[in-house]
Amino acid sequence: MTPVEKIRLISGTSPQWCSMENNGFWNTIGDLAFPRWCAGCGAWDEDLCPDCQQRFTGPWCRVDDRAPYLQMIRPVGGGRLGLLRPGDPVSLFPVFALADYDDVVRKVIVSWKNTVNRGLTKTLVRTVTRCATSIEWDGGAVSIVPAPSRFRRRHDGRFVAGHLARALGAGIDAAVNERRGRAGDVQISVARYRDVLATATISFAGVRGYPRTENSFLGGRGIKGRGIRVRRPAGGGRAILVDDVLTSGATLAGCARALKECDVEVVAAFVLGAALDPRRRRMQQTGNEMGRS
Ligand SMILES: [Zn+2]
8 A cells, every 4th residue: 555645634624634745645545445355365455466367367278078068979970080989079169268267266256256346357358358369260250259147247247258258359359460460450350249148037947946866966057058048149150158167068058059049150168267077076076985984
């Protein structure tokens, strides 16, 4: 905090606080009125400290093999691609993440989703935009589509997937312009932000009644992806999906299915954090239980 340079009391009137040399006083008051601390580690006076920010600077890692809902088994006669054979699992589309969804990354994302924090939004948007310039896009038109969020979050600045989608689009556009650039001053925009997906509230009603048995290692997560629909007709083309966290892949799979009904093909997805494969988590739990008995 900036120390106050000079405080003067003017006699005869009501006490006034004055800073003669600079506006440090008002900065101090600002800090007192709106205390800030790092969303990841709690360090004082920063929205996201450099160490925690470092966690989101990439490079992008491919993570779709962690998400069971994004895997399908290659059918017999399904063509040949490298070393893939019938029976091998293949992903619906590649998914890239900037970080593992560990303790710090989880705290930052949960905080971003649940508080209106313009400073944190600005920092993370800037970081993701910079990371997105490393994405080599072919230069054709593409829609950047955020995974849907609940109504309230959308309308008070906590639409995290929306912020991320705009950041990714800006980064992709910047990279395309950089590659094509210097020929002219015309800025090319190939990545168009399209907020077209919605969650149907009716699908959440079904979650309560969903049978959660001990054996269901996905814990009913598939339900979440089923209520996703396209709000406005998207009208074909290619799309890149954006979400904050990848867990089972049910949400992204639901988004891709809804878009496919409008002839939009999802070519890739980008997320901030990727959780460990739920199947592996289940195996670890079982292992621990067996170790104890
Ligand atoms: Zn921190």
